[in-house]
Amino acid sequence: MRIFVFLLSTLLGTHALALDLENGEEINEVCAGCHGEFGQGGKQGKYPRLAGLPAAYLAEQLRLFRARQRPNLAMVEHVDERQMPDEDIADISAWLARIQLPTTLPPVDTQAPGFDAYARLMAAKRVVQIGQAPGDTARGRRLYRRECASCHGRHGEGKARKAIPPLAGQYTAYLWRQVKLFLNHRRIHDPDDPDEELLADFSKEEIRDIFAYVSTLDD
Ligand code: HEC
Ligand code: HEC
Incomplete structure (x- = not known):
């Protein structure tokens, strides 16, 4: 092939x-x-x-x-x-x-003739909806737009052509682990400028607020 x-x-x-x-x-x-x-x-x-x-x-x-x-x-x-x-x-x-995952399951009438419980179950498996992370989403939005959106996209969608990942629709716990790897220099945040530590200037609370906002972007 x-x-x-x-x-x-x-x-x-x-x-x-x-x-x-x-x-x-x-x-x-x-x-x-x-x-x-x-x-x-x-x-x-x-x-x-x-x-x-x-x-x-x-x-x-x-x-x-x-x-x-x-x-x-x-x-x-x-x-x-x-x-x-x-x-x-x-x-x-x-x-x-190429895989697109929905964030909600469309409503169906389970009593209707022709309702396919198995198809419904399979469809449900594809749904990814990030739960609301704790924090001040309004402050997170301001910080996100000023400090992250230029690379990760206004709606957290990333930039495919520049190989920048979306943050929207990604699990909050996973994003936090990456922050720790960046801060410990075990992962490079900006490959174009490897010595630049983009997250070092933020407090834990600020990052928490940014992720609280990011967790709403797929709602
Ligand atoms: C100069 C561009 C740039 C800016 C600004 C930027 N990032 Fe990133 N970010 C990247 C790139 C590039 C990667 C992917 C790194 C790689 O290739 O390993 C990344 C990856 C990440 C990841 C890991 C995602 C994953 O799927 O593993 C997190 C979390 C993250 N950024 C958070 C943030 C936050 C929060 C901000 C704002 C405070 C921010 N970034 C600002 C360029 C940027
Ligand atoms: C045994 C479990 C396991 C298997 C099997 C596995 N992975 Fe992973 N993968 C992980 C874990 C755990 C992480 C997160 C690491 C971290 O938190 O930094 C990960 C992270 C990743 C990431 C980084 C995502 C991001 O946003 O940066 C990619 C890409 C990935 N895996 C691709 C694959 C592919 C492709 C395969 C199959 C060939 C695969 N993985 C098989 C456990 C697995």
């Missing part, structure tokens, strides 16, 4: 990377054990949501895990060179980036 896509893109003169989404879906069977069948994440952010994150961002994180430049004990065995060559990284990243 990959070879076919590659030939086709060569013939058409496009420079698009030859992606194999079926391979991506297959790889996801391993990831699903922790991140969920649809990349929805789980255990309240022990496992982050992956669905809908920018492909370039996902790929970069997988390369960082593989190079042991971003700590992740849970994933180490799944990302060594043999398990995760660059082609696989491209395929799984593209596959996950």
